[in-house]
Amino acid sequence: MANSQRRITKELAEVTSDPPAGVTVSLANESNVHEWNIMMDGPPGTPYAGGKFKLLLVLPTDYPFKAPTLNFKTKIWHPNVTFDEKGSMCLGMLKGDVWKPSSKIMSILTAAQQLLVEPNPDDAVEASIAQKFKEDKAGFIKEAQEYTKKYAN
Amino acid sequence: MSMYANVPSQPWLSSPPTFSRRTTTTSPPLSPASPTSPTRSGRLRGLSYLRTYTQQHLLSRESNSHSSSNSRPNLGGRATSYPSPSSSNRASAPRSPLSPVIPPSPTQATPNRTTSPTAQRSTTELSPPDSIAPTSGWLPTVGGQSGVSRIGTEPQSTVADAPSALLSSNATSSGITPDLSASMARTRSETAGGATDISRNETQDDMSQSANAASNANGNATSQLPSIRFIQHQDPRAQRPSLAFSPMARILPTGKETIKVGRYSEREAQPVQPVNVPSAAPVGFKSKVVSRRHCEFWCAQGKWYIKDVKSSSGTFLNHIRLSSPNTESRPFPINDGDIVQLGIDFKGGEEMIFRCVKIRVELNKGWQNGPTSFNVASHKRLREMMANQSKAGGNGTSQDCSICLGPIQPCQSLFVAPCSHTWHYKCIRTIINGPHWPHFQCPNCRMVADLEADLDDVAMDGEWEDYKASETDEPVVPPAAVNRAERQSSTVATNGSENTESMLAAVLSANSNHTTEQPAEQADIDSEVPSDDYDAGIEETAEEFENLHIHGSAESESSTVLTSAHTTTRPVDIVRKQNSSAVSNGVGSGSISGPGRSCTPSPVAIDGMGPMTPRNDIGPFVFDGTAGRIAASTGTGHSAMNLDSAASVPQAIPESSIET
Numbered sequence: 001m002a003n004s005q006r007r008i009t010k011e012l013a014e015v016t017s018d019p020p021a022g023v024t025v026s027l028a029n030e031s032n033v034h035e036w037n038i039m040m041d042g043p044p045g046t047p048y049a050g051g052k053f054k055l056l057l058v059l060p061t062d063y064p065f066k067a068p069t070l071n072f073k074t075k076i077w078h079p080n081v082t083f084d085e086k087g088s089m090c091l092g093m094l095k096g097d098v099w100k101p102s103s104k105i106m107s108i109l110t111a112a113q114q115l116l117v118e119p120n121p122d123d124a125v126e127a128s129i130a131q132k133f134k135e136d137k138a139g140f141i142k143e144a145q146e147y148t149k150k151y152a153n
Numbered sequence: 154m155s156m157y158a159n160v161p162s163q164p165w166l167s168s169p170p171t172f173s174r175r176t177t178t179t180s181p182p183l184s185p186a187s188p189t190s191p192t193r194s195g196r197l198r199g200l201s202y203l204r205t206y207t208q209q210h211l212l213s214r215e216s217n218s219h220s221s222s223n224s225r226p227n228l229g230g231r232a233t234s235y236p237s238p239s240s241s242n243r244a245s246a247p248r249s250p251l252s253p254v255i256p257p258s259p260t261q262a263t264p265n266r267t268t269s270p271t272a273q274r275s276t277t278e279l280s281p282p283d284s285i286a287p288t289s290g291w292l293p294t295v296g297g298q299s300g301v302s303r304i305g306t307e308p309q310s311t312v313a314d315a316p317s318a319l320l321s322s323n324a325t326s327s328g329i330t331p332d333l334s335a336s337m338a339r340t341r342s343e344t345a346g347g348a349t350d351i352s353r354n355e356t357q358d359d360m361s362q363s364a365n366a367a368s369n370a371n372g373n374a375t376s377q378l379p380s381i382r383f384i385q386h387q388d389p390r391a392q393r394p395s396l397a398f399s400p401m402a403r404i405l406p407t408g409k410e411t412i413k414v415g416r417y418s419e420r421e422a423q424p425v426q427p428v429n430v431p432s433a434a435p436v437g438f439k440s441k442v443v444s445r446r447h448c449e450f451w452c453a454q455g456k457w458y459i460k461d462v463k464s465s466s467g468t469f470l471n472h473i474r475l476s477s478p479n480t481e482s483r484p485f486p487i488n489d490g491d492i493v494q495l496g497i498d499f500k501g502g503e504e505m506i507f508r509c510v511k512i513r514v515e516l517n518k519g520w521q522n523g524p525t526s527f528n529v530a531s532h533k534r535l536r537e538m539m540a541n542q543s544k545a546g547g548n549g550t551s552q553d554c555s556i557c558l559g560p561i562q563p564c565q566s567l568f569v570a571p572c573s574h575t576w577h578y579k580c581i582r583t584i585i586n587g588p589h590w591p592h593f594q595c596p597n598c599r600m601v602a603d604l605e606a607d608l609d610d611v612a613m614d615g616e617w618e619d620y621k622a623s624e625t626d627e628p629v630v631p632p633a634a635v636n637r638a639e640r641q642s643s644t645v646a647t648n649g650s651e652n653t654e655s656m657l658a659a660v661l662s663a664n665s666n667h668t669t670e671q672p673a674e675q676a677d678i679d680s681e682v683p684s685d686d687y688d689a690g691i692e693e694t695a696e697e698f699e700n701l702h703i704h705g706s707a708e709s710e711s712s713t714v715l716t717s718a719h720t721t722t723r724p725v726d727i728v729r730k731q732n733s734s735a736v737s738n739g740v741g742s743g744s745i746s747g748p749g750r751s752c753t754p755s756p757v758a759i760d761g762m763g764p765m766t767p768r769n770d771i772g773p774f775v776f777d778g779t780a781g782r783i784a785a786s787t788g789t790g791h792s793a794m795n796l797d798s799a800a801s802v803p804q805a806i807p808e809s810s811i812e813t
Binding site for chain 1: 555556557558559579580583584596597599
């Protein structure tokens with residue numbers, strides 16, 4: 001798996017040297033390049049603004065042939081993220097049949113950010129939140145802000 | 154001397170019934186010499202065929218010959234004794250003229266031989282076989298056997314002694330003797346065959362030219378460091394596999410180092426280095442049958458040598474043991490593609506740790522990995538292709554491999570999908586060989602390709618044809634490549650040529666009368682000796698390739714005659730002549746200085762091709778036969794040269810690509 005390690009270190013260097021705005025990346029464990037800690041600021045103009053979200057990116061051993069997984073370690077109230085300890089995120093490009101080895105981690109991070117800006121209620125993992133997002137936008141924003149204050153500080 | 158030459162030639166010609174055909178064929182070149190040249194192309198093709206055949210079967214043959222070791226000693230004895238029956242005087246006399254020529258002969262001999270021993274031996278007595286031996290699969294058996302027996306059974310002393318004696322008999326050549334004896338020590342045959350060939354072939358002008366080329370070449374040679382690569386060899390006939398190891402390469406930092414080969418030990422374990430960094434680190438094999446100090450490789454004047462350093466279980470060069478247990482062997486020259494075996498399977502070789510090591514050595518191939526006009530051009534084409542592709546709507550990221558994100562560069566193994574996306578083969582392999590085989594989904598664009606699809610089904614519309622045509626217009630053989638080839642060949646040639654030159658000149662003047670006759674004589678001799686050894690199967694093949702064989706033998710033995718034929722019958726442009734002379738010199742000197750290098754790039758490189766691998770100068774994506782056209786344009790001129798080289802350089806296959 002030397003091959004995957006080389007690619008991962010390459011991507012890590014790329015992301016750390018030129019990260020997307022509001023994102024910082026570090027290794028969860030210096031000896032293991034397969035687990036990345038990601039600190040993501042809530043994008044401004046969203047109910048998550050001002051919050052700092054911690055995510056864990058796990059790269060499989062056969063990366064890039066298998067998609068990585070991205071989990072919110074900080075609880076976030078969002079239609080596409082499970083509102084539990086796991087914080088599983090439903091990101092289209094990370095699905096097994098959509099993932100392409102040519103996709104890069106940089107694009108995953110920007111996609112995650114984009115998902116915070118534009119939730120996708122049609123492909124939600126938290127149906128109640130999605131329903132609220134669709135039917136009561138103001139209420140959704142307010143509630144999301146509250147949870148952001150509560151957990152993401 | 155003239156008397157000697159005449160006397161032997163006649164009786165021998167008539168005597169061997171089996172080879173009468175051959176002898177007759179050879180003889181015409183001697184007198185008119187012209188007939189050979191016109192037929193060249195056809196013969197060349199045959200030669201190429203022979204060569205490929207050799208490649209496929211030579212190794213196995215050798216193993217066969219090895220197994221039938223009983224016959225060998227006899228052959229060797231026979232071969233050596235052969236001249237004597239006629240009468241010691243007679244035998245020595247015909248040879249003596251040849252002997253002065255010796256220096257050039259080494260060139261030819263060394264490049265020729267796939268197996269060093271064979272070639273050396275062959276030159277002496279069976280000049281035709283040895284020249285051909287490398288090329289043709291069937292001859293090697295004979296040559297190999299005799300060579301084996303010779304080298305294996307007979308120490309050098311015989312060889313060395315004989316030539317010196319011969320020389321002494323020659324009043325003219327006496328001055329040359331010391332040099333000759335040194336060179337001859339290795340092989341008497343070389344002297345006889347090669348020396349005669351060169352001396353006769355070349356006029357003094359040619360020789361001077363070649364000398365110049367050689368000297369020029371030397372300067373260039375230093376820039377290229379000698380390199381050696383150890384590749385696992387699996388004998389297809391072996392009962393069980395030999396020790397498995399991954400290829401190891403060494404590039405001598407200064408060219409003076411000795412590479413020690415022995416049992417791998419953790420203590421001396423070398424940190425893994427990139428292959429392209431010069432290093433003379435010891436090479437270790439994890440096998441109990443390998444002694445801690447087993448053998449050594451070194452390079453002198455472009456030629457690689459091997460020596461057993463008191464190994465207990467032996468070092469085998471092309472199946473011939475170099476020394477008895479725990480004794481040090483003399484240096485043996487090795488050639489690209491030789492098989493070196495360390496030790497013998499122990500306890501039946503059941504366990505990996507008890508298996509012998511079989512190595513295929515690759516010598517001085519560094520130039521193949523450097524940027525050449527060919528690989529740079531094809532890479533450029535590839536980049537353009539990918540650029541177009543990404544413009545067309547792919548993800549316009551880059552020409553990097555999307556798997557490892559590394560750049561795609563020349564000299565990498567690549568995989569190009571039908572959608573023109575390209576990756577390193579190593580990177581994409583998991584997808585190619587994945588569960589969906591033979592269906593391949595491009596990880597970039599998701600286009601699915603059937604990798605087992607019939608290649609003829611690809612629809613060709615007119616547009617694509619046009620594109621192809623325009624593509625092929627580019628010059629196929631870039632000047633740089635040619636230059637390099639010339640340079641290399643010249644480098645190879647340098648050492649031997651100067652010494653040889655003067656000697657040759659002397660020889661020529663002395664022998665000028667006999668030149669025509671002697672080659673025929675030799676051919677006869679050669680043919681006779683091997684005839685006994687042939688088995689029925691070989692004979693059949695021999696008949697099939699009779700023309701080739703004759704031609705080859707003529708080339709090798711009486712190269713003088715042939716060359717003269719070229720020059721006289723066909724107008725040859727000067728450039729070509731220079732090349733050929735350089736080649737021949739290079740070959741001859743190569744035996745002395747460094748056959749490995751000489752044989753590798755020199756002769757064939759002129760055509761823009763590598764020694765071992767047929768090279769498609771047009772690039773991987775054009776298969777419209779332009780290569781053949783190019784060869785045709787340049788080929789006629791070079792074909793003669795190629796033949797020479799073909800005879801001398803057994804392993805070069807490239808002709809086949811040219812011809813077809």
